[in-house]
Amino acid sequence: MESWEILLQQVINGVSLGAMYALLALGFTMVYGIIELINFAHFNIFMVGSFIAMWVMQLMGFTGQSHVLYGLPLTAMLVFVLCVTMVATGVLGALIERFGLRALRGVSGTAPMITTIGLSYILFNVILLGAGADTKNYSNPMPNIRWEFGDAVLHLRELILWGVSLVLMLALHYFVRRTKMGKAMQATAQDQEAARMVGVDVDRVVIITFFIGSALAGAAGVIFGLYYNYTNFGIGYTAGLRAFTAAVLGGIGNIPGAMLGGVLIGLIESLGGQYLAVRWTDVIIFSILVLVLVFRPTGLLGRAAPTKS
Amino acid sequence: MTETQLQPSETAAPPAMGRETSFIPAIWNRATGIAGRRGFLIAFLVIGALLPLIDRNEGDIDAGANALAYAILALGLNIVVGFAGLLDLGYAAFFAIGAYAYGIFSSYQVQPEWWGFWEPFQWLGLVQHMTSPDGPGTVHFTVSFWLMLPISALIAAFFGVLFGAPTLRLKGDYLAIVTLGFGEIVPIVARNVPYLTNGAAGLNGVASPTLFGYSFGVQSLPFYYLGLALAGLLILISLRLKNSRIGRAWLAIREDEIAAEAMGVNRVKLKLLAFGIGAGFAGTTGTFYVAKLQTAAPEMFMFPVSVMLIVMIVLGGMGSVAGVVLGALILQLLQSVILQDMTQWVHAFGELTGIEFFKQLDLVQSIELIFGIILVVMMRFRRQGLVPERAAVTALTHAQQTAVPTRGAVAGGLAPLHRRPIDANKPLLEIRGLSKSFGGIKAVRDFSLDVMPGSIVGIIGPNGSGKTTFFNLITGLTKPDGGKVLLAGEDVTGLLPHVIVERGIARTFQNLRLFANMTLLENVLVGTHTRTTTGAIGAVLRPPRVRREEGAANERVLETLRIFGNRLMPRVQHLARTLSYANRRRLEIARALVSEPVLILLDEPTAGMNPTETLELTDQIQHLKDRGVTVLMIEHKLAVVNQIADKVVVLDHGEKIAEGTPKEVHSNKEVLRAYLGRSTDAVAEAAAAS
Numbered sequence: 001m002e003s004w005e006i007l008l009q010q011v012i013n014g015v016s017l018g019a020m021y022a023l024l025a026l027g028f029t030m031v032y033g034i035i036e037l038i039n040f041a042h043f044n045i046f047m048v049g050s051f052i053a054m055w056v057m058q059l060m061g062f063t064g065q066s067h068v069l070y071g072l073p074l075t076a077m078l079v080f081v082l083c084v085t086m087v088a089t090g091v092l093g094a095l096i097e098r099f100g101l102r103a104l105r106g107v108s109g110t111a112p113m114i115t116t117i118g119l120s121y122i123l124f125n126v127i128l129l130g131a132g133a134d135t136k137n138y139s140n141p142m143p144n145i146r147w148e149f150g151d152a153v154l155h156l157r158e159l160i161l162w163g164v165s166l167v168l169m170l171a172l173h174y175f176v177r178r179t180k181m182g183k184a185m186q187a188t189a190q191d192q193e194a195a196r197m198v199g200v201d202v203d204r205v206v207i208i209t210f211f212i213g214s215a216l217a218g219a220a221g222v223i224f225g226l227y228y229n230y231t232n233f234g235i236g237y238t239a240g241l242r243a244f245t246a247a248v249l250g251g252i253g254n255i256p257g258a259m260l261g262g263v264l265i266g267l268i269e270s271l272g273g274q275y276l277a278v279r280w281t282d283v284i285i286f287s288i289l290v291l292v293l294v295f296r297p298t299g300l301l302g303r304a305a306p307t308k309s
Numbered sequence: 310m311t312e313t314q315l316q317p318s319e320t321a322a323p324p325a326m327g328r329e330t331s332f333i334p335a336i337w338n339r340a341t342g343i344a345g346r347r348g349f350l351i352a353f354l355v356i357g358a359l360l361p362l363i364d365r366n367e368g369d370i371d372a373g374a375n376a377l378a379y380a381i382l383a384l385g386l387n388i389v390v391g392f393a394g395l396l397d398l399g400y401a402a403f404f405a406i407g408a409y410a411y412g413i414f415s416s417y418q419v420q421p422e423w424w425g426f427w428e429p430f431q432w433l434g435l436v437q438h439m440t441s442p443d444g445p446g447t448v449h450f451t452v453s454f455w456l457m458l459p460i461s462a463l464i465a466a467f468f469g470v471l472f473g474a475p476t477l478r479l480k481g482d483y484l485a486i487v488t489l490g491f492g493e494i495v496p497i498v499a500r501n502v503p504y505l506t507n508g509a510a511g512l513n514g515v516a517s518p519t520l521f522g523y524s525f526g527v528q529s530l531p532f533y534y535l536g537l538a539l540a541g542l543l544i545l546i547s548l549r550l551k552n553s554r555i556g557r558a559w560l561a562i563r564e565d566e567i568a569a570e571a572m573g574v575n576r577v578k579l580k581l582l583a584f585g586i587g588a589g590f591a592g593t594t595g596t597f598y599v600a601k602l603q604t605a606a607p608e609m610f611m612f613p614v615s616v617m618l619i620v621m622i623v624l625g626g627m628g629s630v631a632g633v634v635l636g637a638l639i640l641q642l643l644q645s646v647i648l649q650d651m652t653q654w655v656h657a658f659g660e661l662t663g664i665e666f667f668k669q670l671d672l673v674q675s676i677e678l679i680f681g682i683i684l685v686v687m688m689r690f691r692r693q694g695l696v697p698e699r700a701a702v703t704a705l706t707h708a709q710q711t712a713v714p715t716r717g718a719v720a721g722g723l724a725p726l727h728r729r730p731i732d733a734n735k736p737l738l739e740i741r742g743l744s745k746s747f748g749g750i751k752a753v754r755d756f757s758l759d760v761m762p763g764s765i766v767g768i769i770g771p772n773g774s775g776k777t778t779f780f781n782l783i784t785g786l787t788k789p790d791g792g793k794v795l796l797a798g799e800d801v802t803g804l805l806p807h808v809i810v811e812r813g814i815a816r817t818f819q820n821l822r823l824f825a826n827m828t829l830l831e832n833v834l835v836g837t838h839t840r841t842t843t844g845a846i847g848a849v850l851r852p853p854r855v856r857r858e859e860g861a862a863n864e865r866v867l868e869t870l871r872i873f874g875n876r877l878m879p880r881v882q883h884l885a886r887t888l889s890y891a892n893r894r895r896l897e898i899a900r901a902l903v904s905e906p907v908l909i910l911l912d913e914p915t916a917g918m919n920p921t922e923t924l925e926l927t928d929q930i931q932h933l934k935d936r937g938v939t940v941l942m943i944e945h946k947l948a949v950v951n952q953i954a955d956k957v958v959v960l961d962h963g964e965k966i967a968e969g970t971p972k973e974v975h976s977n978k979e980v981l982r983a984y985l986g987r988s989t990d991a992v993a994e995a996a997a998a999s
Contacts, residue, residue, distance in 0.1 A: 038482045044713040109563070110396040111688050114623060115486060117398075117616060118684025125678035159741055237612070241493070242484060279501050286490035293483055 002150060010270040011154040014156045014309045016227055018266025019165035023220035024243035025258035026092075026172065029215030033189040033253035034209045035105060040116040041096050043098035043240030050231040051091040051127060054138055056084050062139040069141045079139060082164065085222050086215035087231065093214020097207050105206070119235075128233040135232040138225040161223050168219055169259055172212065176255060183271060185209060189253065210299025238282070243271065247288040251302020350544050353506065355577050357537040359529060369646075371529035375643030377536030383621040383637040384543050384630065385590025391620070391628035391698070392556060392584035395561025396485040399472070399492020403588035405499060405610035406468050407461035407595025409506055412605040414452040415516040418507055421448045422902070454518035457596050458539075465592025466585040471586030477577050492615055496607040511606030518600050525600070532601045539597060540634070545588055546849050547630045550586070551860070552950040553848030554841050555569045556833075559583055560628070561835045568822035571784055573839035573904055574808035582845055611678065620680045623687050626694025635696055643679070648672045705879055713873035731797060731907060737762040737939050738814075738908055743782055743792035743921050745775075745963075752778040754963040756792070759954075759956050760908070760991055765930065765940040767950035767971075770960035776943045777819055780910050781958070782814050785809045796908065811839040815906035817897040818945070819913045825886035829877055832885050833866040836903040864904075869899045872929060881943045895926070902933075909933065915949055928950055951975075959983070 003222070006278035019058045024046055030040045039134045061067070071079055100119050145156035187195040188205045196202050224239065225231045246265040250257025265285060292299060326866075361370050382404060389397045414417055421427075423438055423446040434453070440446040443825075452460075461692075476487045499506045502942045506512060517525045518535075549791040550556045558579050561569035570576050585747045597606045617640065625636025647761045659667030675705050687694065731737060736759035753775045760766050765849040768776050781787040783794055785806040794802045801809055814835070824832050841862055847855045872875045873895045880888065885896060894914055901909055914930065934940055944950050950957055952969040959967040959974055963981040967974050974980055 036482070038486060100685060100689075109394060110390065110485075110627075111692055113396060113482060114619065115685055115688040117619070118681045118688065120676055121616065121681030121684065125675065125681060129678060130673060241489065241811075245490075248483075248486075279497070282497055285495050287492050289490050290475055290487055293479055293487060295477060297483075 004244060006274060007153045007271075008149055010274045011267065012152065012158060012193075014164075014267035014270035015160055015263060016247075016248055016266070017265035017269055019162050020220045020223045020227065021125060021239070021243045021246045021265050022221070022259045022262025023165055023216045023248040024239060025262045026169070026216045026255060028244050028247040029250070029252055029258040030185075030209050032247070034185065035192075037101070037112050037116065038244070039213075040048075040113070040212075040240075041100075041119040041123060042213065042217055042235040044120045044127075045089050045093055045096075045236075046221045046224070046240060046243075047231070047236035048092060048123055048218040049085050050138075050225045050235065051131060051217030051221075052086040052088045052218065053222040053225055054136060054231055056081050057139050057141070060255050062141050066140070067141055068143050074141060074143075078160070078164070080179055082219055082222055085218045087246060089218030089221070090211040090215035091166040091215075091220060093210040093217070094118075094207050095212075097210035102203070112258055124233060124236065127210045131233065133233065135230050138229045138231060140226065140229055143224070152305065157226065161227060164219065164223065168216060172216070174256065175212075182207070199292075241282075244284050245292075248289055249292050249299055251299030254299065254302045257299055257301035265306050340839060350541065350548070350793045352522050353544065353634065354537065354541045357540075358534075361533060367529055370533050374529055374533040374536045374601060375534070375598075375636050375645070377540045378594050378601075378759035379621065379641055379852075380540050380616070380634045381536070381543050381594045381597075382591055383618050383625070383633045384540075384547050385587045385594070385634045387587075387628065388547065388559075388590070388617045389583050389587035390622055390634070391512040391626075391633065392551060392559040392563065393580055393581060394559075395473075395580060396482075397488045397584075397587070398485050398612070398619070398635075398944070399488035399490070399495070399600070399611045400587070400591060400618055401612070401614035402466040402472070402495035402592035403469055403491045404598070404614065405605075405607075406588075406597040407592030407606045408463045408511070408610065409499060409595070410461045410464050410592065411452075411454065411457040411596035411597050412512040413458060414450045415600075416456065416514045417449060417514055418512055419450065419505060422446075423448055423982050425578045425789070440703050451516065454596065454600050455520075456594050461592040461596040463592070463865065465595070466589035469584040469586075469588025470581050470915065471583055472588075477580050487901075489612070489615075492612060494608050499607040506605075506607075509607060511986045512599075513604055515599050515603045515605065517603060524917075527603070532597075536597065539593065540555040544591075544634060545631060549849050549851060550845065551628075551630065553855075554843040554849050555579070555582065555845050555864075556836060557827070557831050557835050558838055560827055560831070564824035564826055565822050567786065568818065568824065569817075570806040571786060571810065571816055571822075572835050572900060573807045575805075575807045575834065586845065616682060620683050622694075624683055624695060626696045626698055628698040628824060629696050632696030632698070634692045636694070638682075644673070648676060675711065694736035699828075699884070703882075709879045709903050712875055712879075729735070731762045731937075733762055735762075735798065736760060737797055738783075738941070739795040740783075740794040740796075743779070743794065744788055745778055745782055751963050753782060753789075756960075756963070756965055758958060758965070760939060761935060761942060762907075762939050763937060764955040765934050765942065766955050768941065768956045769942045769945070769947070769950060769956035769957060770962060774960040775963040776960055777912060778963075780816060780912055780943065783910065784814060799902050807839065810904050810906075813905070813907035814910065815901035815908075816905045816910035817894070817901050817912055817914060819916070821889075821890075821893050821897060823885040823893055823896060823900075826884055827875060828882050828884055829870070829888070830863070830866060830881040832896060833900045833903055834862055836864065837903075838860045839916075840903075840905050866899075866903055869903050872899065872932075873900075891919075893952075894918065898929075902938075906938065908939045908941060911940060913943055913945060915944065915946055923949060931995075 024042070027042050027045075028039065031037060031042070035068070057063075064143060072219075096119055100115060104115055142157045142160060147154045178187060184195065184200045184205050185208075187198070187200055188202055192202055195205075220239075221231075224235060242265050243262065246261035247258045248261070249264060250259070250261025259304075265288075267287065268285060271282055273281050276284065322789070349865055358374065364370070370665065382400070385403075386400045389395050389400070420439070422444075426581055427438070427448050435451065437451050439449050460865055472488065472491045476484045479487070500509050502508075506728070519525065520531075525535075558569065559573045561572065561574055562576050562579060566576055595900055621636040621640050622633050623636070624639065625634065626632030652670065655667050655670050655672065659665070659670070666932050680926070685871060690904070692921070738758070738760040740756060740758040742749070743753055745753045755780065758766075770776055770781070778787060782789045785801075785804050785808070788803050796814060798810055801812055804812070804871070818957060824835065827835075841858050843855045843858055865876075867881070870881065871919040876892055877895055877899065885893065888896060898909075898911065900913060915926050918926060923946060928940070930940055931953050942950075942954075954971055957967075957969065957971050957974045959977070959980045967977040967980045969977070
C-alpha cells in the first residue's frame, strides 16, 4: 500500500468510528447540558443497544452472514432494527432517569454520579450474567459492495453507517432548534429555575433528554455491531470513555461540538493506531482529554467553562 | 429530632440558664467523641488480633489479610472522596504504582549491567552483584520490603499530586473522568513496557518480606498480622487527620469550596494534599499486596478495583473512618465467604431437586451486580452509609430550647481581634478606580473609596447595583478588570481569596455559605485556618505544640461564639444545617471574626432577622468597632445604617452616586431618586406633609 492509500483508508475507518462516537457523545453532552451530570450508565446503554439490535435481527431470522439484502428490503430492515433498538434504549434511559436519578436531582456532591456508576454496573452485569461473557457474532445483512481507491477500500456498509449518523444528527439538530420541546430544553439548560417559572415542565424535559440521548446511544450500539460484526458485554467501557472525551473535546453541553469531537476522536484513534501504535491509542486519547480539560476546558466549540460549582 | 424543635429558642420564655451550664454538653460530647474513636481503633485491633486464634483455617486467614489490604485502600480513598469530596475513579492506579515499585525493586525483572556505580548500593544491601563468567555481571535489586513500604507511599503520593494537579481547577465531575482516564493509562503502561513490568504476563519472583531472618514466605498469618498493624496505623492517621486543622479544611472544601477559600483555605494545596496522602495509602498497600502474592499483573489494578473501593466507602459511610473499614470488611466477607457458602447451598439444593439451573448457579459471579445494586440503593435510601460520619447529636433540653436569649457582646476577655498595629490616620482600605464587567453589564464602574480604620462604612443601593460584586472584588472571589485595592497601603488587588483572608479581610455572604454538614464548632474552627499552622504531619503526630494550638483555637472559637450570648453556645455540636436563619447569619459572622480580621465585610448581616434581633446585632456590630475592627457592610435596613455607620456610600448601576454621613446622604437628591425611586419633588412634598 502506498502511503496515501494507507492514509485514505485510515481516514475512512476514522470517520466510521467517529460517526459512532459522535452519536454516543451526544447523549453525554445533552444530559450534561441539562442537569450537569456525567451519566456513566450511558456507557452501557450503548452496549445494551448493540445486544437488543442483535436479538431483534436474530428474531427476524438474520444470523451469521447468510442473508444479504439489497435496496428497499435492506433499508426497511435497517430502519426497523434501528427504530426498535432506539425506542428500547430510549425507554431504558427514561426509566433510569425516572427511578434511578430523579430522586437525587439537585443533591450536591458525588451522590448522583455514584448512582450512575451503580446503574452502569447493573446493566453491565445483567448482560454479562444473562447473555454470557463470550463475544457474539453479529449478522451482516449488508451486501459486500465496495469501491477501491488504489488499495484503500470504502464499503457500502460504511457509507450506510455514515448516512444513518448524519440523518440522526440532523434530526436532533432540527428538534433542538426548531421544536417547542427543543426550545424548552435549551431554556432548561441555561437556567432550570427560570425555565420552570415560565412554565417549562423541567421533569419532562429531563426525562425526554434522557430518552433521546439513550436512543442515540442505542443507534451507536447498532452501528458498532454492524461495523465490527460482533458485540460483547464489555464494549461500553472503552467506547463510552472515548465518546466522553469527544464530548469534552467538542465542548461539553454543545451539540455540534459533540459531533465534531466524535469525528476527531475517531480520526485520532485510527490515525494514531496506524502511525503510532494501537496499544498506545487509549493513552493518546486520555492525554487529549486531560490536555483539553487543562488548557481549554470549554472545548473546541463550547462557551461556558465547566468550572462553575 | 426535627429542625423545628431546634429553633423556637428565639422567642420563648424562662427558665433562664447560665452561660456556663450551656457549655457542658459541648465538652461532654467532645470527650465521648474522642473516646468513641479510640474505642473503635482498640476494638478493631483486639478483635483482629484474636481472630486467627479462633479460626485457624489458612484460607480464612488469607482472605482476612486481603480484606485488610482492601480496608487500607478504602481508608486512603476515603481521604480523597469522603473527606475532601473529590471523586477519584482511578484510585487503583496508585495501588498499581506501589505494587510495581516494590515488585521491580525486589525481583529479577530489571537487571542492568554491573559497574562501579552500583558498589555503594551493594554495600547498603539494596542490590546484589550477579557475577557472570563472561562479562561484568548484572545487578539484582534486593531492596528491603520494610524500606519499600514508606518509599512506595512516597512514590505513589508523588503520582497522586502529579495526576491531581491538572484537574484541580475543574468541577468535581471532570475530576472523576480524568482520574478514570489515569486509572486506565497506568495498567496500559504496565502492559506496554515489558522491560520494567514483564507486560501482561506479570512480574514474577517478587521477594517475600523477612523480619529478623524469618521469611514470611507464602504463609498467610504473618501477612495477616502485618496487614492488621498497617490498617491500625492508617486508621489512626485517618482519625487524627480528620479531627485536625487539615481535616476540617478538607471537609470545608467538600461542603462549599468557595466559602472554604473565602475563609482562608488554600484549596489547591489542600486538594493536592488529599490526593497525595490518599495515593500514599494505596502505594503502601500495593507493596504489601504484591509481597503477599509475589506477583503483579496489570489486571489486578483495573477499573473494577476502583469501583469496588467506592462501593466499600458508600456502604460504610463516606467520610466515616469506622464505616469505611466496616464496609471493606463486609464486602470482602461477602465475596470470599458468604457468596461461596451460599453457592454451595444452592448447588446442594440443585442436586436435591434435580433442577439444572441451581446446580450451575455461581453466586460469586454476581458480586459486581451486587456492587451496582449497593451503590444505587445506598445513594437513594441511605446516603450517609451504615456508620454515618457523625453520630446523632443530643437534642437541646426543654430548658435550653426555651431559654431567654441572653444578649452577648464582645466580651472584655476576648483576645484582640487583630494583631497588627494600624496607623489610625491613614485609610485602612483604599479602593482606586475599581471596575468589573460581566459581558455587556458594567457591574462596578470606576469605583473609589477610602475606609478609615475603626470606622463603620455602610454601603446601600438598589438590588443589582453592584454591592456584592464589589465585595467579591475586594475578597478576590472575582478578578477586577481594572483598578486597585489597597489594605493598609499594601496592594491586595487580584490576590487569591485565601491570601486576602490572611492579610486581614474577612467576609460573610449574603446567601449564607456555611459548611452545612459540619458542626458549629467546626465551622468556626475553619475560620481560624489562616491563624493556625498545623500541617498534615503535625496533625498525625500531635506534638504538644499542636495540642496547644488546637486548644487555643477552640478557646478562641468559644469566646467568639459567646458574642451571641446563648444563641449559639448550646448548639456548638449541632450541624450548621440545623440552625435557624438568624443563627446562620450569626455563625457566619463568628466564622469570619475568628480569622482575626482588621476589616470585616458583612453582606446584609441583618437580612431575615426580626426587629429585636436586628437591634441586637446592630449593637454587636457597634461593639466590634469598639474593639478596633473596621466594618464595611452592605445593608438594606436604613435604620441600621443610620444608627451605626460613620459613613454611607450609595451605589447605583455600579457607580458611586453619593458618599458622606448618613444625614448628608439622606438629603442627597440623586440618592433619593435612585434609591427610593421617587422624584425629589415628591419627596419634598412628603417631607412638607410630615
